[in-house]
Amino acid sequence: MIKRKWLLILLGLLLAAGAWWVWDSRQKNNKNIPPVQADQRILSEGIVYPVKYAQMVMPVDGMIGEILVAEGDKVKAGQPLIRLVRQDYEARVGSAGSDVARAAAAVEQARVNLADAEREYNRQQQLEAAGATARQQLDQARTALERSRAALAQAEADLLTQQNRKTEAERLLDKTELRAPMAGTVSFLDVKVGEHALLGTVLVRIADESAWVVRSDDLTELVIARVKIGHSAVLTFDGIPGLEIPGKVSMIRPYGEKKRGDITYTVTITPERWDDRLRWMMTAQIAIAP
Numbered sequence: 001m002i003k004r005k006w007l008l009i010l011l012g013l014l015l016a017a018g019a020w021w022v023w024d025s026r027q028k029n030n031k032n033i034p035p036v037q038a039d040q041r042i043l044s045e046g047i048v049y050p051v052k053y054a055q056m057v058m059p060v061d062g063m064i065g066e067i068l069v070a071e072g073d074k075v076k077a078g079q080p081l082i083r084l085v086r087q088d089y090e091a092r093v094g095s096a097g098s099d100v101a102r103a104a105a106a107v108e109q110a111r112v113n114l115a116d117a118e119r120e121y122n123r124q125q126q127l128e129a130a131g132a133t134a135r136q137q138l139d140q141a142r143t144a145l146e147r148s149r150a151a152l153a154q155a156e157a158d159l160l161t162q163q164n165r166k167t168e169a170e171r172l173l174d175k176t177e178l179r180a181p182m183a184g185t186v187s188f189l190d191v192k193v194g195e196h197a198l199l200g201t202v203l204v205r206i207a208d209e210s211a212w213v214v215r216s217d218d219l220t221e222l223v224i225a226r227v228k229i230g231h232s233a234v235l236t237f238d239g240i241p242g243l244e245i246p247g248k249v250s251m252i253r254p255y256g257e258k259k260r261g262d263i264t265y266t267v268t269i270t271p272e273r274w275d276d277r278l279r280w281m282m283t284a285q286i287a288i289a290p
Contacts, residue, residue: 042223042288046216046235046269048278052208054182058084058197060175069204071189075180081204084176084197093173096166103159110152117141117148184208187280207280213250214269214284220262226290227252233269233288240277247271249288 062084069081124141127133188205197203214235219227227249235245251268258264269286 040290042219042227042290044216044218044267044286044288046214046267046284046286048280048282048284049213049215050184050207050209050280051211051213052182053184053187053280054180054206055202056081056178056181056204056206057200057202058082058175058178059199060084060089060172061199062086062089062176062197064191064193064195064197067189067191067193069186069189071186073186075184075186075206077180077183079180080177081180081186082178082191082197086173086176089169089173089176092169093166096162096169099162100159100166103155103162107152107155107159110148110155114145114148114152117145121145178204180206182206182208205280212271212274212278214247214271214286215266216269216286217257217259217264217266219265219267221256221265224252224256224265224267227267227288228290231288231290233286235269235271236285236287237278238283238285240275243275243277245271245273245275 064082065085066083067081068083069075069079075081121138121141121144124133124138128135128138184206185208186204187207189203191197191203229249229252231249233247233249235247237243247269249267250270251266253266256263256265267286267288269288
């Protein structure tokens with residue numbers, strides 16, 4: 001019995017020693033494992049844009065008559081891109097020019113009539129002073145003079161109206177030719193000769209391909225306060241796996257817009273370098289390090 005008791009005690013001590021050894025080993029292993037830090041980066045999705053670009057619409061209604069460029073062409077500022085069929089607009093300018101000429105002739109005739117009326121009035125004044133004419137003749141000359149002045153004023157007003165109409169017709173004719181507002185590359189051309197150019201529809205997009213940015217508009221009010229201008233960012237691209245480009249936050253739009261049920265802010269990332277495989281409107285993943 002005594003031996004059995006001592007065996008049980010010894011067995012209990014061994015079990016306790018084993019349990020302590022297991023517990024101590026676990027504690028040491030836990031001390032050697034580095035703590036896991038949460039990812040503090042702010043993640044969003046963005047779109048590739050050229051820093052400078054132009055989206056052009058035809059400012060007047062009409063049918064496409066000429067297309068003077070093609071996609072991929074390099075253009076200069078002021079270079080013609082598209083012309084509408086211009087006969088109707090040119091006819092309006094010609095008609096307005098004829099109206100201006102007639103109105104100008106009417107002004108000249110009114111000036112001649114006024115000069116004649118002034119001479120007659122002066123003559124009647126001299127005759128009336130000499131007692132060689134009746135008062136009625138002088139009054140008639142005065143009335144004719146006033147009418148001549150009024151007629152000249154009306155003719156000059158009509159001439160100004162016709163000149164304004166001609167200027168407007170010329171302005172509309174000028175708008176039938178779409179010109180490049182900047183130098184760059186024609187990146188988009190969605191029109192054919194003979195098609196009707198709808199007002200407000202983008203027909204041409206021109207990009208200055210010398211500098212690019214990535215813009216994101218999905219940073220909500222819950223995270224935007226953590227983003228500052230100058231923060232580092234890493235750009236990756238769905239269309240080019242493995243490509244990573246470092247960049248910095250260069251702009252945060254102060255005004256928020258309601259999108260997808262949240263108030264979101266537009267953030268612009270300027271890359272430190274670029275890759276020629278990237279294109280306008282490609283999707284980018286943005287990781288900003290606050």
